Amino acid sequence: MEKKIINLGIFGFGCVGQGLYEVLSKTKGINARVRKICIKHPDKQRPIDSSYFTTDQHEILDDPSIDVVVELINDTEAAFQIVSTALRNGKAVVSASKRMIAENLRSLYDLQQLHRMPLLYEGACCASIPVIRNLEEYYDNDLLNGVEGICNGSTNYILSKIFEEHQDFSSALSRAQELGFAESDPSLDIEGFDPKFKICILLLHAFGTFVKPAEVMNFGISRLNDFDISFARQRGCTIKLIAKCRKQNGNVVTYVLPHLVPRSHLLSDVQNEYNGILVESTFAENQFFVGKGAGGTATGSAVLSDISALTYNYRYEYKKIGQSNPLSLTQNLQLKIYLRYTEAGQVDLEDFDSLSEKYESSENRYVVGLINLSRLREASWLKNPGVNILVMD
Numbered sequence: 149m150e151k152k153i154i155n156l157g158i159f160g161f162g163c164v165g166q167g168l169y170e171v172l173s174k175t176k177g178i179n180a181r182v183r184k185i186c187i188k189h190p191d192k193q194r195p196i197d198s199s200y201f202t203t204d205q206h207e208i209l210d211d212p213s214i215d216v217v218v219e220l221i222n223d224t225e226a227a228f229q230i231v232s233t234a235l236r237n238g239k240a241v242v243s244a245s246k247r248m249i250a251e252n253l254r255s256l257y258d259l260q261q262l263h264r265m266p267l268l269y270e271g272a273c274c275a276s277i278p279v280i281r282n283l284e285e286y287y288d289n290d291l292l293n294g295v296e297g298i299c300n301g302s303t304n305y306i307l308s309k310i311f312e313e314h315q316d317f318s319s320a321l322s323r324a325q326e327l328g329f330a331e332s333d334p335s336l337d338i339e340g341f342d343p344k345f346k347i348c349i350l351l352l353h354a355f356g357t358f359v360k361p362a363e364v365m366n367f368g369i370s371r372l373n374d375f376d377i378s379f380a381r382q383r384g385c386t387i388k389l390i391a392k393c394r395k396q397n398g399n400v401v402t403y404v405l406p407h408l409v410p411r412s413h414l415l416s417d418v419q420n421e422y423n424g425i426l427v428e429s430t431f432a433e434n435q436f437f438v439g440k441g442a443g444g445t446a447t448g449s450a451v452l453s454d455i456s457a458l459t460y461n462y463r464y465e466y467k468k469i470g471q472s473n474p475l476s477l478t479q480n481l482q483l484k485i486y487l488r489y490t491e492a493g494q495v496d497l498e499d500f501d502s503l504s505e506k507y508e509s510s511e512n513r514y515v516v517g518l519i520n521l522s523r524l525r526e527a528s529w530l531k532n533p534g535v536n537i538l539v540m541d
């Protein structure tokens with residue numbers, strides 16, 4: 149098949165934009181060249197020639213010589229407006245804006261169908277790991293049972309520094325920010341929103357179900373204290389923030405929660421900004437994808453791979469949408485959790501189906517028990533900053 153030359157118009161020149169530029173300039177075989185880069189702050193010092201830059205989005209969106217728009221900005225609303233205008237204007241689009249994509253999956257799908265233009269976003273989920281294309285192309289049957297793993301580099305970096313190097317939470321977070329892994333609002337990482345956006349996208353490609361991020365429970369790692377860390381260590385475990393979606397009695401269940409992970413588990417070895425995704429299907433059983441999940445060049449390499457895929461007219465077919473037995477979202481899943489709190493009355497243990505452990509000291513209390521995800525999601529006591537949970541399965 150003959151490869152075409154692609155003219156790129158890029159939005160954003162932050163960590164990922166610069167990473168893409170670096171990857172692009174070091175990749176000889178790619179038939180793509182940068183025509184224009186649209187940025188917000190023209191006075192900032194940039195490492196490349198100023199003739200590349202514009203602050204006028206029309207110089208890209210209305211330029212007929214630009215065939216691919218690469219959207220790598222931070223502002224969710226502006227990103228959606230850019231991506232939808234580009235598709236309407238007959239341009240193929242590559243984006244790495246997980247939040248924008250997750251919150252607008254249905255509209256973005258409709259726009260692609262209506263304008264017959266592709267939107268690719270491998271860089272939005274687990275950066276360098278080609279997980280979307282694999283879910284889309286390889287697991288195109290009813291045999292896929294679940295997709296789960298670590299899909300946030302910053303929190304995995306923080307947890308690795310705490311468990312492997314005994315560092316404290318805030319210095320590990322500052323380092324993750326310096327290294328360009330964290331979001332500009334790092335609460336999106338540490339409260340588990342960022343991996344939730346990613347699992348909503350993966351869920352669509354795995355099972356063909358549109359799920360809005362607001363429907364999915366997320367709880368992060370910001371409440372982790374020394375007591376929780378020693379609880380994990382005493383049980384031969386580490387802690388990982390896990391995003392999960394899996395089939396459950398003809399429906400699909402999904403969440404992002406911190407888990408106690410035994411040292412023998414594959415995910416326990418995924419360290420620092422690496423991500424790890426386990427795919428479970430009926431006959432192949434478990435498969436494991438691992439790779440850098442954050443950082444400019446790691447994400448830039450996925451964006452470049454999407455650009456390259458466009459040179460052979462690749463597009464997502466969303467094959468699983470409209471399959472014979474569509475899966476609906478359910479919150480009906482029993483979870484075994486560790487719940488740590490400081491005072492009786494701070495939590496409502498009646499919400500648990502059963503308790504298997506109870507501990508009390510003057511400073512800390514915890515229980516281990518079974519609770520339904522739907523209950524946990526609604527529990528008002530979980531809003532109390534003195535309370536923390538970890539899933540134990």
Ligand code: HSE
Pocket residue numbers: 272274275299300301302303329330331337342441442443
């Ligand atoms: N803040 C994100 C992370 C960047 O830490 O995984 C990559 O999506």
